[in-house]
Amino acid sequence: MKILVCISQVPDTTTKIAFGDNNTTFNTAGVTMIINPYDEWYSLVRALELKEAGVATAVNLVTVGKADAEPVIRKALALGGDEAIRIDTDSNDPYVVAAQIAEYAKSEGYDLVLCGKESIDYNNGVMGAMLAEMLDMNYIGFASSLDIAGGIATVKREIEGGEETDNSPLPLVVSCQKGMAEARIPNMRGIMAARTKPLKVVAAAAVNPVSAIVSYEMPPAKTGVKMIDADKMDELVNLLHTEAKVI
Amino acid sequence: MSIIVLAENAGGSFKKKTFEAVQYAAGIAQSMGTTVTAVALGNIADAELQSLGAYGANKVLHVADARLNNLSARAYTKVLATATEKEGAKVIVALHDVTGKAVAPRVAARLKAGMVAGAVSQPDMSNGFVVKKNVFSGKAFAFVNITSDVKVITLMPNTFAVKKGEGSASVEKLDVAFDDKDFSVTVKEVNKVTGAVPLAEAELVVSGGRGMKGPENWHYLEDLAKELGAALACSRPVADSHWRPHHEHVGQTGGTIRPNLYIATGISGAIQHLAGVNGSKTIVVINKDPEAPFFKAADYGVLGDALDVLPKLTEAVKKWKASHN
Ligand SMILES: Cc1cc2nc3c(=O)[nH]c(=O)nc-3n(C[C@H](O)[C@H](O)[C@H](O)COP(=O)(O)OP(=O)(O)OC[C@H]3O[C@@H](n4cnc5c(N)ncnc54)[C@H](O)[C@@H]3O)c2cc1C
Numbered sequence: 001m002k003i004l005v006c007i008s009q010v011p012d013t014t015t016k017i018a019f020g021d022n023n024t025t026f027n028t029a030g031v032t033m034i035i036n037p038y039d040e041w042y043s044l045v046r047a048l049e050l051k052e053a054g055v056a057t058a059v060n061l062v063t064v065g066k067a068d069a070e071p072v073i074r075k076a077l078a079l080g081g082d083e084a085i086r087i088d089t090d091s092n093d094p095y096v097v098a099a100q101i102a103e104y105a106k107s108e109g110y111d112l113v114l115c116g117k118e119s120i121d122y123n124n125g126v127m128g129a130m131l132a133e134m135l136d137m138n139y140i141g142f143a144s145s146l147d148i149a150g151g152i153a154t155v156k157r158e159i160e161g162g163e164e165t166d167n168s169p170l171p172l173v174v175s176c177q178k179g180m181a182e183a184r185i186p187n188m189r190g191i192m193a194a195r196t197k198p199l200k201v202v203a204a205a206a207v208n209p210v211s212a213i214v215s216y217e218m219p220p221a222k223t224g225v226k227m228i229d230a231d232k233m234d235e236l237v238n239l240l241h242t243e244a245k246v247i
Numbered sequence: 248m249s250i251i252v253l254a255e256n257a258g259g260s261f262k263k264k265t266f267e268a269v270q271y272a273a274g275i276a277q278s279m280g281t282t283v284t285a286v287a288l289g290n291i292a293d294a295e296l297q298s299l300g301a302y303g304a305n306k307v308l309h310v311a312d313a314r315l316n317n318l319s320a321r322a323y324t325k326v327l328a329t330a331t332e333k334e335g336a337k338v339i340v341a342l343h344d345v346t347g348k349a350v351a352p353r354v355a356a357r358l359k360a361g362m363v364a365g366a367v368s369q370p371d372m373s374n375g376f377v378v379k380k381n382v383f384s385g386k387a388f389a390f391v392n393i394t395s396d397v398k399v400i401t402l403m404p405n406t407f408a409v410k411k412g413e414g415s416a417s418v419e420k421l422d423v424a425f426d427d428k429d430f431s432v433t434v435k436e437v438n439k440v441t442g443a444v445p446l447a448e449a450e451l452v453v454s455g456g457r458g459m460k461g462p463e464n465w466h467y468l469e470d471l472a473k474e475l476g477a478a479l480a481c482s483r484p485v486a487d488s489h490w491r492p493h494h495e496h497v498g499q500t501g502g503t504i505r506p507n508l509y510i511a512t513g514i515s516g517a518i519q520h521l522a523g524v525n526g527s528k529t530i531v532v533i534n535k536d537p538e539a540p541f542f543k544a545a546d547y548g549v550l551g552d553a554l555d556v557l558p559k560l561t562e563a564v565k566k567w568k569a570s571h572n
């Protein structure tokens with residue numbers, strides 16, 4: 001059984017966000033890029049566990065990005081995985097990214113495609129479902145556990161106000177979130193091994209974008225906190241009613 | 248032409264967030280000079296279907312197949328694609344929730360449609376078709392122009408106040424030919440937290456962090472939540488220490504919520520926590536440390552010991568409720 005893990009690179013969570021060119025571009029100067037946490041902590045680790053348990057035979061990583069994405073994909077390889085594929089283009093149109101991955105994956109015979117529940121930069125949460133449609137696979141989103149036996153996947157997924165356990169035949173796309181696995185830290189052996197693991201660069205397919213970010217905006221700054229005396233909770237409740245109008 | 252909106256139901260009835268989606272679609276329909284067609288799936292009574300008219304639906308296409316009572320992403324996708332074609336629709340609206348996020352991107356991929364995931368504004372059609380959404384985990388917004396002929400939008404729930412109007416929608420049955428593959432994901436088990444307000448849709452949320460000291464003190468938060476009719480949430484260390492179940496954990500690695508009111512008690516306000524809650528309309532912070540970063544993101548702050556402040560606040564809510572009945 002072959003697993004494909006989708007890896008995206010995102011700005012480190014503590015990055016101060018700033019825009020340039022009249023708020024039309026994201027300033028990457030001085031920004032540290034990391035593996036999207038959901039990909040690193042959950043989908044990648046679960047894929048490796050399935051290989052270690054003898055359920056999967058191969059774990060490959062794919063990223064859609066230019067050469068600047070390579071340090072991040074090497075870090076992912078240091079955690080584990082057999083080889084990485086970088087599709088050489090950049091886009092923040094999720095349709096384009098999904099189409100690139102689908103174009104590569106369709107002839108590779110993957111039984112399982114894992115991605116994160118959302119990327120923490122553009123917060124779309126759409127990649128898994130788009131890929132599933134393009135690859136004509138089933139999709140289970142927001143999964144917190146995944147097991148495979150006898151060609152059937154058993155997946156726990158988030159539903160409104162609880163959890164549901166689903167079964168699906170393979171091939172399948174799953175988007176992963178907390179609960180799926182315990183995060184790992186790359187060790188020296190992994191880091192050394194990653195240096196020589198194959199990182200294939202694939203040319204991008206011709207895909208017409210269907211959306212584009214035209215500009216960015218910072219949220220209005222909070223006007224400042226109104227402090228209420230701890231002994232005057234009646235006043236707070238009143239303000240919540242008359243001023244904030246939330247109760 | 249018409250605007251298509253996926254009208255999610257829960258056990259045969261529609262909830263507030265569905266009304267919000269229908270109302271949002273009606274806003275788009277109005278600017279485009281067209282009508283709203285809601286698409287409803289599974290067993291739902293006609294009166295319930297017609298009630299979507301009060302929120303702006305002109306017509307409801309109903310696929311009354313019991314297999315659709317539960318989410319089947321492939322089948323729902325087929326239904327929406329069929330409805331879109333039948334109506335010649337150019338815009339498809341769904342909610343940015345677990346169901347919408349499983350279905351809308353599939354529809355977009357099938358129809359080669361551009362999509363905005365998690366919209367927080369009506370589309371601006373003065374120069375293209377531009378929709379605002381959250382990016383960088385609530386630290387900024389992006390304006391996305393959809394350039395394809397057909398457009399897909401998932402609406403962030405709890406973005407607009409819902410207003411009930413007059414009107415009743417006409418109901419039409421829609422037939423869709425399914426095959427076995429459409430139902431090849433099967434449900435084995437469902438575990439719902441009963442009784443409590445589901446966190447993702449709660450308008451009021453009471454949340455606790457490590458400053459609550461231990462699970463034995465959670466009754467203070469539970470009392471306040473009960474009095475307000477609020478849902479409970481917590482910071483990550485609280486869930487990691489098993490003081491509270493993991494589905495209550497909010498933040499970058501937990502749930503993202505946008506309630507009208509978020510009361511954060513004994514939570515420092517780390518950036519990863521804020522990422523999940525900074526879309527809240529009003530934030531109240533209770534903390535004993537005047538330097539706690541959360542105060543900078545708060546609308547109202549109370550400096551004090553949580554275990555001391557919470558009972559007072561609960562009492563004040565009780566009193567206020569009694570005087571407003
Ligand atoms: C990659 C990454 C992802 C993360 N994701 C998340 C996430 O999704 N959600 C999340 O919450 N965290 C997340 N974290 C952790 C986050 O950085 C903080 O460590 C965490 O939010 C702190 O939780 P806390 O505020 O409950 O505890 P603390 O930081 O320990 O703060 C406790 C607060 O309580 C106050 N306090 C103490 N006693 C009292 C009292 N008696 N009365 C009133 N106030 C009191 C203190 O002054 C302090 O401000 C993440 C971290 C990383 C690195």
Ligand SMILES: Nc1ncnc2c1ncn2[C@@H]1O[C@H](COP(=O)(O)O)[C@@H](O)[C@H]1O
Nearest residue numbers: 006008064115116118119124125126127
């Ligand atoms: N450029 C990319 N290359 C590879 N995988 C990606 C890329 N962008 C997003 N993904 C995957 O899709 C998931 C969800 O991302 P999104 O739908 O963009 O929020 C991420 O966690 C990744 O697993």
